[in-house]
Amino acid sequence: MNRICLQLFLSFFKIGAFTFGGGWAMISIIEKEIVDKHHWIEREEFLDLLAVAQSLPGILAVNISVAVGDKLRGMKGSIVAAAGCILPSFMIILCIAIFLTPDLIKNNPTLSAIFKGVRPAVVALIIAPVISSAKAAKIGWKTIVIPIGVALLIYSKWPVVSNPILYIVTGGFFGWLWFSHHVKSLQKVEKEIRKEDEEL
Numbered sequence: 210m211n212r213i214c215l216q217l218f219l220s221f222f223k224i225g226a227f228t229f230g231g232g233w234a235m236i237s238i239i240e241k242e243i244v245d246k247h248h249w250i251e252r253e254e255f256l257d258l259l260a261v262a263q264s265l266p267g268i269l270a271v272n273i274s275v276a277v278g279d280k281l282r283g284m285k286g287s288i289v290a291a292a293g294c295i296l297p298s299f300m301i302i303l304c305i306a307i308f309l310t311p312d313l314i315k316n317n318p319t320l321s322a323i324f325k326g327v328r329p330a331v332v333a334l335i336i337a338p339v340i341s342s343a344k345a346a347k348i349g350w351k352t353i354v355i356p357i358g359v360a361l362l363i364y365s366k367w368p369v370v371s372n373p374i375l376y377i378v379t380g381g382f383f384g385w386l387w388f389s390h391h392v393k394s395l396q397k398v399e400k401e402i403r404k405e406d407e408e409l
Contacts, residue, residue, distance in 0.1 A: 213281055214289045216247065221274045221293035226301075227334075234331050235270045236338030243277055250277065256342060264377050270294050 220242045224235055236259065243249045250258065262272035271294050278290030314320045348356065362370045369375065 214286060217274075217278055217281065217286055217290040218293035220247065221270075221290045222297055224270060224274075225294040226297040233269070233338060234334035237334055237341070239270060239273055240338065240341065243273075249281060259342065264381070268294075 224238050224242060227235060227238055240252075240255060244252050244255050258273060258276055259269075262269050262276065265272050271291055274290035274294040275287045278286030278288070280286075282289070309320070314324065343353075343356075359376050363373055363376070365371050
């Protein structure tokens with residue numbers, strides 16, 4: 210049990226150390242750690258967890274760490290995983306607040322070059338999980354219009370339709386309708402099978 214908790218802490222500490230770009234930049238690292246390396250959850254389960262973590266308030270990586278920790282070791286696992294995820298970010302931000310100021314970063318050629326070099330890497334870290342998530346969600350040419358349309362509407366800044374909460378609620382509602390329809394279909398098939406068995 211302690212070994213799993215230590216692994217949770219170290220894995221999410223590694224994830225939390227790469228804070229550049231926010232939660233979406235961490236997704237590739239999170240997926241490699243919890244799906245590919247440790248096999249704590251399946252890839253499809255990770256995709257569902259990603260959708261839930263993105264929909265809930267709070268930091269994406271912390272939400273995922275709490276869910277994974279809870280699955281493996283309950284409350285203790287959640288606390289350990291969340292602490293591992295938060296601690297490096299807290300330490301980095303504390304060091305920046307103490308030692309670095311915006312003027313120092315702007316006027317120091319070395320620091321400016323470092324942050325400029327990080328930018329394209331962050332873009333790549335954000336794009337990579339978008340592509341892998343699209344593949345895992347089986348988004349093809351017929352369904353790609355949905356995420357593109359939603360992204361354009363959010364980007365439009367138009368009143369009401371540019372609010373991301375609208376699409377989270379709408380997506381959840383239609384997901385529930387789809388699930389309910391399939392449950393009813395399965396129940397109907399089960400009733401027909403039972404009826405046929407009774408007749409036999």
